[in-house]
Amino acid sequence: MYSYGQIECLTHEQAELVAKQIDQLQQYWIPRGTSQYPDVHMYTLGVASYIDCKPYQRYTDGKSIFNPILLNSFDWLYNIVVQKVIENFGPAEVFDTLAVPGFHVMGHKPDATLIPQDKYQCSDKYPCTSIHIDYPQYEHQIWNEQFQDIDWDNPLTLTLPIELPHNGGGLYTWLNQEPLKKHDYSYISEGTVGALGWDATTQMTLRNIQYKEIHNPFLRLYQLGTISYAFGFPIHQICEGGSLLPNDRRITLQVHGVKCDGIWRLFF
Numbered sequence: 001m002y003s004y005g006q007i008e009c010l011t012h013e014q015a016e017l018v019a020k021q022i023d024q025l026q027q028y029w030i031p032r033g034t035s036q037y038p039d040v041h042m043y044t045l046g047v048a049s050y051i052d053c054k055p056y057q058r059y060t061d062g063k064s065i066f067n068p069i070l071l072n073s074f075d076w077l078y079n080i081v082v083q084k085v086i087e088n089f090g091p092a093e094v095f096d097t098l099a100v101p102g103f104h105v106m107g108h109k110p111d112a113t114l115i116p117q118d119k120y121q122c123s124d125k126y127p128c129t130s131i132h133i134d135y136p137q138y139e140h141q142i143w144n145e146q147f148q149d150i151d152w153d154n155p156l157t158l159t160l161p162i163e164l165p166h167n168g169g170g171l172y173t174w175l176n177q178e179p180l181k182k183h184d185y186s187y188i189s190e191g192t193v194g195a196l197g198w199d200a201t202t203q204m205t206l207r208n209i210q211y212k213e214i215h216n217p218f219l220r221l222y223q224l225g226t227i228s229y230a231f232g233f234p235i236h237q238i239c240e241g242g243s244l245l246p247n248d249r250r251i252t253l254q255v256h257g258v259k260c261d262g263i264w265r266l267f268f
Contacts, residue, residue, distance in 0.1 A: 003231040004173070007084050009160055010077075010225035018162045019251060021073050022103055023110040028069060046070055046102020046268050049136030049256070059139075063099040070100050081160065081255065084227060085264055089156065092257070095265035097142055101256075102268040103162070107249030133233050136267075137258045147260035156257035156264060157230045161222040165248035170221040171228065172237040222252075 010018070022045055029043040032051065044051070047062030071078070071094075078094050078101065085092035094100050134157050137143065143150050161169065219239055222228055230236075257264040 004220060004234075005229055006223065007088055007227040007229065008225070009080060009084055009227045010162075012225060014077075014080075015162050015225045018074070018077055018253075022105065022162070022251060025069065025073065026109050028066070029105060029109070041107055043105040044102055045105060047099045048102060048254070048268050049099070049139045050134070052099075053139040056139075059099065066102065067096055067100050070102060071096065077253070081158070081227070081253070082266065085156075085158075085257070085266070089264060090259075091262060092264035092266060095267045097146070098140060098265075098267040100268060101158075101253055101266055104252050104254055105249065107165075107251070108247075133235055134256065135233065136256050143258060143260060149261050151259040154231050154259065155233070156255075156259075158253075158255035158257070158266075159222070159228045160253040160255070161224050161226070161228075161251070162253060163249050163251040164222060164224055165250055166245050167248075168221060169250050170219050170239045172239050173218050173220055173230075173234055 025045060029045055030047075032042040032044055046066045047059055049059065052059040052062055081101070082092050082094060135155070137152075137155055159171070220228065254268060255266050256268065257266045259265075
């Protein structure tokens with residue numbers, strides 16, 4: 001069973017302010033296209049556990065660069081998000097021993113527009129929209145080194161939309177996920193999710209299953225300035241952006257949390 005929900009967080013004016021601050025930091029946007037798909041307009045502002053931990057030194061070096069920049073620019077935003085987590089889920093803090101929460105930016109840079117062949121929306125072709133499970137906490141040894149009581153079974157994921165395409169945005173999930181894991185993939189064993197996360201074979205399988213042809217997904221629509229949260233290890237996928245206008249972008253604050261010694265430690 002996976003728990004989802006939404007929490008009102010920012011006004012539209014506050015979201016616009018965040019977007020302006022992100023644009024002012026465009027020199028720090030990290031391109032996340034691949035050699036195979038270099039035209040994918042996806043960036044992160046900040047280093048991300050799921051991308052930058054191999055080798056781990058890249059993550060620690062990036063954290064040293066980006067944490068001061070992000071904390072200086074978005075301290076006010078983190079304070080709001082932390083307060084929302086406290087109000088809804090209990091004590092929380094931005095855990096700056098790891099990389100602080102950062103941003104996904106899908107779309108053009110400031111003062112630019114998309115052209116017809118540009119891509120950033122969801123499709124089976126583009127890697128930024130794979131069907132996947134989040135388990136960034138397993139990239140880090142710090143939990144066992146620093147804490148005694150760690151809730152491995154109920155990680156928290158928060159997505160806060162800062163800017164959305166004109167057609168909106170959201171997340172595909174599946175109401176009954178067990179058949180998805182088992183459908184024609186008998187070697188995906190029970191209990192794969194655990195202290196070591198999903199193994200590489202399972203993860204690669206998930207990235208290649210054509211889920212929408214097997215089971216109808218449930219679309220959880222994002223709302224600008226409203227946190228969408230999930231507990232546990234749900235299988236999910238960014239939904240299609242549909243046809244894009246030249247100025248369309250999808251910008252979100254991405255937050256992961258692990259409850260350690262009774263406090264949610266929030267990171268990227």
